[in-house]
Amino acid sequence: MNHLNPAPLVLENRTFDEIEVGESARLTRTLTKDDIELFAVLSGDVNPAHLDEAYARETPFHKVIAHGMWGGTLISNVLGTKLPGPGTIYLSQQLKFLRPVGLGDVITVTVQAVEKRADKHIVVFDCTCTNAEGKPVITGVAEVMAPTEKVRREVPPLPEVRLKRHARFDRLLEVCKDRPAVRTAVVYPCDDTSLIGAVEAAEAGLLQPILIGPASAIQRVAQANQLDISKLELIDVSTPSLAAERGVALVRSGDAAALMKGSLHTDELLHAAMHREHGLRTGRRVSHAYVMDVPDYPRPLIITDAAINILPTLDEKRDIVQNAIDLAHVLSIDAPRVAILSAVETVSSKLSSTLDAAALCKMADRGQIKGGVLDGPLAFDNAVSLAAAHTKHIESPVAGQADVLVVPNLEAGNMLAKQLTFLANADAAGIVLGARAPIILTSRADDERTRIASAAIAVLLATSPTWAAAQGHAGD
Template sequence: MAASHTHYRRLIDFAATLPPTPTAIAHPCDAGTLEAAVEAARLGLIAPILVGPRDKIASVASAADIDVGQFPIVDAPHSHAAAETAVRLVHEGTAQALMKGSLHTDELMSAVVARATGLRTERRISHCFVMDVPGHADPLIITDAAVNILPTLEDKMHIVQNAIDLAHALGFPAARVAILSAMETVNPKVPSTIEAAALCKMADRGQIVGAILDGPLALDNAISLEAASVKKINSPVAGQANVLVVPDLEAGNLLAKSLSFLAGADAAGIVLGARVPIILTSRADSVMTRLASCAVAALVALRRREPGNAIAS
């Protein structure tokens, strides 16, 4: 593991001390997913349950020289059936987390949000990146860059609360939430600034709990004390935010990928708001990123079982 990834190493090392989280991996029919499953199991992060076409899984494993003989395989004929079967394993209590294999995100999430058979809760489902940015003192949670395209104000209330709960599961000393926009003042012509102000007032009224919120904030004065000082913004969040809430999916995707490709950051991905954490990986993810995503899911699952447990970031 690269020396820069201290936050991920701490997450992985702590999660490895816990009992492995039984994790249903939907359609693990590519070498990257199987390699990550084997390594995550070796480290004790998860106990993989491979859900998909038995022959295809065996063929991919054999071609890549990956030994999956120690893992249970639940046969499912195709990716859609694999997603539905993985969700059923959660309902049965066999799995405490889900992991995306080589199927489209929409396929897995359709099974998760199905009204009759899915894993919905009263919360809006949302995605968080836990980013390990070289040179940045703290890990950054960025939300939502993968699930909610144009979230409403009500959606954002759930998105923020999901991210706060994740910060607590990871043991952040304090969740400091910046509601991002292009500027730090409320401008009636820029809807994201109005929603940012509304979310902060929701926190004041107890509709969002467990964190300090500030917004609207531009990215620079959310994460740079110097930039916040220049703009004369004085708050417990400005310049030291560790949770960044973006206006929409496009902004979040651009921010996360900019950090990844320009700053060398890694982005562990997790979906929250369902009955269990969902590890949402990309084919381009490194093994390190996949392991960090497994570690995050294990800590979220632990928090749900034992609310007092967390890891310091």
């Protein structure tokens, strides 16, 4: 037997003349979460009885109920692939749904020919779906036009379909439910994205926005987007630079616990935030981190720095790494695995990023970086893939299972984050670290889920009892 190229599966039908009354066929299938959610996507039916397990438990059936379409499709499966098989034309069905079907239930579908009509080659089938206890959950009748010619064909390959879930950001919101809404200075929210993001975060119970900017412009944006900002505090300031200074002053005075970027340039906001006398400086270099929910990666992934530090020095990278580790702790990653990225896995004097990686790892050994497990240099594939690391015989507590990816420069980080976003369907929530307060950077490309996740991360940081000290505020 050739195990590398096994014999293909073959479908063979039963023609109208071959089918006998009383003949039957069956299949068995276990209901999975993917089944339910795929049908919801295809049908547009978002009935919480199908999708919300907590809600379904409150129904009289006390369990998640499968979409009725699922049972009908299983019957169609038997008729189209087994009896009669290829060439069958499905004409009608009448089904009764007798019992609920829940996740993990094993369902056996049986169809039995009960009548033949020679004039149009019609066959009538009794259809029954039973659960593992043998109790019927669906019964009914189906009529088909049976094939008249023999068909024998290989089973065509099915396309690979994967549901892209973002449950990790959902868990962030669950944690934030027990935290108070954070007063946040929203600096110059004079475009649709920034004002909508602030209002969404307020409606989600995450932020108490203080809108800072020209009142007339902000109100025009609100009216154009049908946003109710009547209950939000609004400070009338004419220019982006004045708005940034006012927002930073609110944080310094304790009237706000977070800062959120509006439609001004990032440089304008950070110029005010990093002012030596009146800003939010600490003993750390500020850095940006993306918290990414990559559907095919088994854990949240922090990428830093992809937005602020263009060509960071070794000392600046030390702060970038420590900021990311402190963020990971707030996200309940107790000992984050930090991969220092380069193009290769060996140290070379010709590639400065490998030298920095080796130095950072030694700094961690000497206690200059605390709270994480570092390794590098590591190429991207070896940082996130155990298979790739094993192939290259890399023995490391970080390789293949990194929680944090530290990139050599802004260009590399920006490209990596955007590749994951646009090619791997990842969500990327952004936050600025190393200041007295978390700074939320919004982007016009962010969707609602990403904007809300960024706000949730700011809430977790601002309400963490240990984060302020960990950020090095004692060095201010």
